[in-house]
Amino acid sequence: MDAQTERRLGDEVAALLAADTTMMTEREYRQPVAHYIDRDHLKRERDELFRRQPLVVAASAEFEKTGDFRTVELDGVSALIVRQADGSxxxxxxxxxxxxxxxVDEAGGCKPTFTCKFHAWVYGADGALRHVPAANAFGDIDRADHALTPLPVAERHGLVWLGPILGGAVDIDAFLGPLAPVLADLGIDKGSVFRFDxxxxELNWKLVVDTFLELxxxxxxxxxxxxxxxxxxGGIYERFGRHGRFLAPRKSYNAVRDLPPEERKFTDHIVGIHRVFPNAIVVWQRDHVEFxxxxxxxxxxxxxVVRVWLISPEKTETDPDRLRWEKNWKILLxxxxxxxxxxxxTIQQGFHSGAQNHVVFGRNEPGLHDFHDSLRREMAA
Ligand code: FES
Ligand SMILES: [Fe+2]
Incomplete structure (x- = not known):
């Protein structure tokens, strides 16, 4: 975070805390219960979001060397991601x-080639069809025409995006828009995956995102x-195009919030919750990142399906470090x-009871307003 932004946000949070309040929207927000339980609504989300948007699916650090691969199950689509010899x-x-x-059935590993278990067709790390047993049974099959079907993939700022599944490359920089420099600043690209699970x-996927967006x-x-x-x-929510950032102050900020900006070290006293459209939350925790x-x-x-990663700033090689990240992992889970x-x-259950047809997000829950607005905007587009 640059000094000017740190000062501005540090002042805003200090003012909110001094006034014993939090950032407020102009009015409250009514959110239809149907968005969490309706099958047709889910189908629209699938067709219009999950199949048409790039999705965060991994950390770059999971693919260190040539041949490192992971499989990802994306709501009915199984994808294979592989690090190439040229580093891409x-x-x-x-x-x-x-x-x-x-x-490939394994969740991950490192392999030079991938052999199908059924009849042992062999594919290279680049997806090319390398070998067909009893090839004469296939006449003059065009191998180039039988490579693994590609999916769009991109890496930025230490994260890996897959999709859109329905095809068409996406310019991730344009997709991230104003969030790009904010994500770049988190240093995830220099980190290492301590743990993934x-x-x-039994929840609608949006309830998982909702969990992170209010204090x-x-x-x-x-x-x-x-x-x-x-x-x-004292929480501050800022919209960054279709994405957003929610800053949550630690209690420790109260002791220093009235000091001059250079001395209070605002970023030491916050948790930065980045909402990456449509379904990822990247939590910056001062000394590490969780997403x-x-x-x-x-x-x-x-x-x-919920996935979670803990990114440590460097590879964990000593026992004290291992204990430290293990402790963080336990707190987080x-x-x-x-x-x-x-x-x-219990919310998901209650939604089916017929007790109400909408829930209400307070003026003090701006992150929820913006998340659901962003879904509405993109689905209407
Ligand atoms: S289905 Fe893969 S080799 Fe036959
Ligand atoms: Fe919570």
Whole structure:
């Protein structure tokens, strides 16, 4: 963060805390319950967002050397991403061009070639069809025409985007727009993946994103965990095109907020929550980064797949470092998995009860307003 922005935001947060308030929108926001439970709405999200937008699916650090690969399941589409000899990434549909078998079952690893388990067609890391057993059975099959089907993939600022699945390359810089320099500033490209995990949740995917976009709940739901360190007020939300950034002050900022800007070191006292459209949250935590994605899981709007990464600033090679990141991993999963998601499951249930046809986002929850506005805008476009 440049000094001028740090000063401006530091002043704004200090003023909000002094006034015992948080950033407010002009009016509250009514959000239809149907957006979380309606199958047709999910189908529209799938068709108009998840199949047509680039999606954060990995960290660059997962692909260190040539042949490093990962498979990613994206709501019915299995993709294979591989680091190429020239340093670039390529991605393919993980679908054999012979009879359609999934070519790679492993979640990740390093391989020079990929052999289909069914009849052993062999593909190179570049997707080219290299070998066909009993090739004479296929006459003059054109190998170039039977390479793995490519998918658009791009890396920026330490993150990997896949898609749009329906094709058509996307200019990620243009897609990120004003968020690009903000993400670049986080230094994810210099980090290393300490831990990755994924799990299925009985929640609409948007509830996962909603969890990160307001502080109103922090002193209540998280009274015994992160609520001890993070303020429940003083939050600042800024829109960056279709993306956004939510800054949450740590309680430690109260002790220094009245000092001159050079001395209060504002960025030491915040958590930076970056919403990357449509379904990723990148959390900057001073000494490390965590990022989350939530994807629909099939036709059921009540299910999603959640993925989470902890990025340490460098490779973890010593025991004290390992303990430190392990502790961070526990705090992160503990808070979200033991407090946020169990609560959110009750929301998902309650949405089906017929108790109400909308929920209300307060003036003090600007991040939620903007997230759902961004979905509306893009889906209307
Ligand atoms: S389906 Fe892959 S080799 Fe036959
Ligand atoms: Fe929370």
């Amino acid at each position: 990434l390529k991605a393919f549909h993980n679908v054999c061009r012979h009879r359609g078998t999934r070519v 994924q799990f299925k949740e 109103y709940h922090v002193p209540h739901l998280h009274a015994k965990t992160v609520g001890r360190f993070i303020e429940g007020r 989350w994605t939530a994807l629909p899981d099939g036709e059921d709007p009540n299910r999603c 503990g808070t979200v998995m033991s407090e946020d998601f169990p609560m959110a499951r």
